[in-house]
Amino acid sequence: MLLQELSDARGVSGNEAAVREVILGAVKDHVDEQRVDTLGNLICLRKARRQAQGERCPHRVMVAAHMDEIGFIVTGVNGDGTLRFGKVGGIDDRILLSKQVLVGQDSVPGVIGYRPIHLIPRAERERVAEASKLVIDIGATNKGGAEKLVKLGDYVSFRTTFEVFGESELRAAKGKAFDDRAGCAVLTELLKEDYAFDLYAAFTAQEEVGLRGAKVAAYAINPEVALILEGTVCDDLPKKKDLSPVTEVGKGPVISFMDRSFIADRRLVKLLLDTATRLGIPHQLKQGAVGGTDAGAIHLTREGVPSAVVSVPVRYIHAPVSLLSLSDLDHTVHLVREALHTLEGGLES
Amino acid sequence: MKELIKKLVEAYGPSGQEGQVRELIAGIIRGKVDELRTDNLGNLIALKKGTGGGKRVMVAAHMDEIGLIVTYMDKKSFLRFGTVGGVFTATAVGSRVRFANGAIGVIGWEKWISSEKPTHEELYLDVGGVPGSQLPVGVGDVACFDRPFADLGQRLVAKAMDDRIGCAVAAQALLELGPTPNDVYFVFTTQEEVGIRGALVSAFGVEPEVGIAIDVTLTGDTPEAHPMAVELGNGPAIKVMDGSVLVHPGVKDWMIKTAQTLGIKYQLEVLEHGGTDTAAMQGSRAGVPAGCLSIPCRYVHTPSEMVDYDDVQGAVKLLVEMLSKPIVI
Numbered sequence: 001m002l003l004q005e006l007s008d009a010r011g012v013s014g015n016e017a018a019v020r021e022v023i024l025g026a027v028k029d030h031v032d033e034q035r036v037d038t039l040g041n042l043i044c045l046r047k048a049r050r051q052a053q054g055e056r057c058p059h060r061v062m063v064a065a066h067m068d069e070i071g072f073i074v075t076g077v078n079g080d081g082t083l084r085f086g087k088v089g090g091i092d093d094r095i096l097l098s099k100q101v102l103v104g105q106d107s108v109p110g111v112i113g114y115r116p117i118h119l120i121p122r123a124e125r126e127r128v129a130e131a132s133k134l135v136i137d138i139g140a141t142n143k144g145g146a147e148k149l150v151k152l153g154d155y156v157s158f159r160t161t162f163e164v165f166g167e168s169e170l171r172a173a174k175g176k177a178f179d180d181r182a183g184c185a186v187l188t189e190l191l192k193e194d195y196a197f198d199l200y201a202a203f204t205a206q207e208e209v210g211l212r213g214a215k216v217a218a219y220a221i222n223p224e225v226a227l228i229l230e231g232t233v234c235d236d237l238p239k240k241k242d243l244s245p246v247t248e249v250g251k252g253p254v255i256s257f258m259d260r261s262f263i264a265d266r267r268l269v270k271l272l273l274d275t276a277t278r279l280g281i282p283h284q285l286k287q288g289a290v291g292g293t294d295a296g297a298i299h300l301t302r303e304g305v306p307s308a309v310v311s312v313p314v315r316y317i318h319a320p321v322s323l324l325s326l327s328d329l330d331h332t333v334h335l336v337r338e339a340l341h342t343l344e345g346g347l348e349s
Numbered sequence: 350m351k352e353l354i355k356k357l358v359e360a361y362g363p364s365g366q367e368g369q370v371r372e373l374i375a376g377i378i379r380g381k382v383d384e385l386r387t388d389n390l391g392n393l394i395a396l397k398k399g400t401g402g403g404k405r406v407m408v409a410a411h412m413d414e415i416g417l418i419v420t421y422m423d424k425k426s427f428l429r430f431g432t433v434g435g436v437f438t439a440t441a442v443g444s445r446v447r448f449a450n451g452a453i454g455v456i457g458w459e460k461w462i463s464s465e466k467p468t469h470e471e472l473y474l475d476v477g478g479v480p481g482s483q484l485p486v487g488v489g490d491v492a493c494f495d496r497p498f499a500d501l502g503q504r505l506v507a508k509a510m511d512d513r514i515g516c517a518v519a520a521q522a523l524l525e526l527g528p529t530p531n532d533v534y535f536v537f538t539t540q541e542e543v544g545i546r547g548a549l550v551s552a553f554g555v556e557p558e559v560g561i562a563i564d565v566t567l568t569g570d571t572p573e574a575h576p577m578a579v580e581l582g583n584g585p586a587i588k589v590m591d592g593s594v595l596v597h598p599g600v601k602d603w604m605i606k607t608a609q610t611l612g613i614k615y616q617l618e619v620l621e622h623g624g625t626d627t628a629a630m631q632g633s634r635a636g637v638p639a640g641c642l643s644i645p646c647r648y649v650h651t652p653s654e655m656v657d658y659d660d661v662q663g664a665v666k667l668l669v670e671m672l673s674k675p676i677v678i
Contacts, residue, residue, distance in 0.1 A: 258418055288431065304389035
């Protein structure tokens with residue numbers, strides 16, 4: 001399964017090569033041009049394969065999904081052979097303890113270990129261990145030994161096994177980096193379809209550290225319209241208070257109206273909602289204005305680009321293991337593919 | 350000019366929802382400009398062509414105001430919301446808001462009788478819904494504060510003085526501007542309150558040689574205010590810096606000299622926080638000399654923002670004079 005390959009690939013921001021390879025393998029027979037730009041974005045072009053109906057059909061449409069994932073970078077090797085590390089992207093310190101990681105290009109196994117409960121005074125147990133005080137243990141006994149295996153600047157990713165949860169109702173799958181490998185999987189599928197415009201699929205770099213790849217990719221592509229595919233926040237487990245779940249797993253693709261980084265183009269939001277309703281595709285609105293996406297950079301490109309975000313709801317993003325519904329993934333492909341066809345008729349002016 | 354101000358400040362236009370303000374301004378300036386267009390992000394771009402030999406100038410005033418966006422409707426028809434721009438919880442509680450379709454809501458607080466400071470998570474919106482019935486608004490709908498304009502004589506109070514007063518100054522200057530060598534683009538920008546977004550793309554499109562933002566600034570003239578050398582009534586403020594920009598000294602000096610020549614009051618502004626469209630213009634393409642003419646304003650980002658009418662008129666006078674002559678920076 002492509003999602004599994006994408007999830008297993010290690011691609012912390014700035015080091016997306018392995019993810020790029022997986023995607024290249026999956027799309028190479030479906031694209032007319034492909035290139036990797038200076039920041040590591042993979043930009044694929046699938047040329048128009050149908051006659052445009054009417055003058056309002058756009059010529060260049062950009063669909064983006066980011067390849068990078070959150071992780072760490074080695075910032076120091078201690079005398080005892082353990083590694084100091086910095087965070088890459090948004091990571092909550094509370095999720096770090098006792099996690100397995102892989103370090104560097106050679107995937108050296110390591111653990112973010114911690115003293116056992118027996119040795120921790122009660123007061124300390126009630127505090128969160130700060131990332132700056134944690135180390136990665138790769139089994140080395142001294143600095144020299146560690147430096148034979150790893151070096152400063154090596155990237156560190158979580159080590160997570162991808163798995164589909166049998167015949168669960170949600171068709172649930174767990175793995176790492178569904179934010180945004182889910183989007184990458186959807187975008188790869190979209191490249192198999194024929195459209196009446198040039199479709200630029202941008203698999204972007206460095207989203208998690210500030211939407212950096214998308215900014216230069218959009219400048220180069222200069223699109224008339226953009227759709228951004230994401231794996232987004234979900235908080236749908238039962239709560240005491242009647243508060244927003246933001247999104248819910250199993251309820252279909254998520255359409256955003258606003259997040260911290262952008263306000264969606266209302267015409268595109270309507271186009272997506274109308275398409276979903278017309279075809280009976282399950283869908284939901286993102287019931288929250290949190291998070292940031294590549295849309296934040298793309299919609300501000302040059303003279304501005306009408307943009308919208310469609311996401312696969314993902315539980316536990318920015319953690320070692322996240323969970324999504326394969327049905328949501330399928331519905332997202334369906335919705336975006338059909339929305340792109342609707343877009344062939346142009347946006348309302 | 351008070352009539353123009355009243356119309357502008359009472360219009361509905363939170364960030365991303367500037368359509369009604371845009372229509373209003375377009376209606377006022379249509380026929381008085383050589384080109385008028387709306388770009389992809391909703392910026393209204395109006396060109397007054399010069400007689401030749403001058404500079405391409407961009408005057409930017411943002412149309413958008415702060416507001417709320419509905420994120421969730423609970424089982425009892427109360428709405429939760431996210432903020433659009435910098436909304437203070439302290440002045441939100443008990444405020445009324447208005448949606449694009451005219452629906453009115455009241456901001457409530459879970460801990461109504463409490464001496465604590467409310468957090469955003471504790472606030473909700475009550476649009477008068479009865480459980481089981483259809484609400485007039487839903488998830489994704491956006492509201493602005495709802496307050497009428499009040500003319501206190503010398504001082505004017507309204508919601509959204511930030512930055513409709515800037516729109517009013519720009520529109521009035523456009524109407525008063527006679528023949529000039531400069532091509533002047535009056536740009537009524539969008540999404541300033543959520544990160545100076547409209548000005549960024551409109552500046553790219555206009556490619557100005559000089560940029561002037563018109564926006565409000567804070568004052569230090571209220572009880573126990575944070576020290577700041579700007580007061581209501583001391584004239585329009587010429588920005589030296591804010592949290593987003595160090596103003597090009599040439600632009601600042603151009604403003605000062607013009608004010609001195611006209612013999613109108615002005616004050617210099619150093620704003621420690623905040624940002625303005627100035628920054629977007631300054632950083633556009635290969636860089637643009639940019640400055641900002643500010644209208645001193647008390648209670649910014651509350652539903653009752655106060656400006657001084659003489660400051661406003663002084664700003665119009667100064668702007669018209671600046672745009673009328675050849676520009677040397």
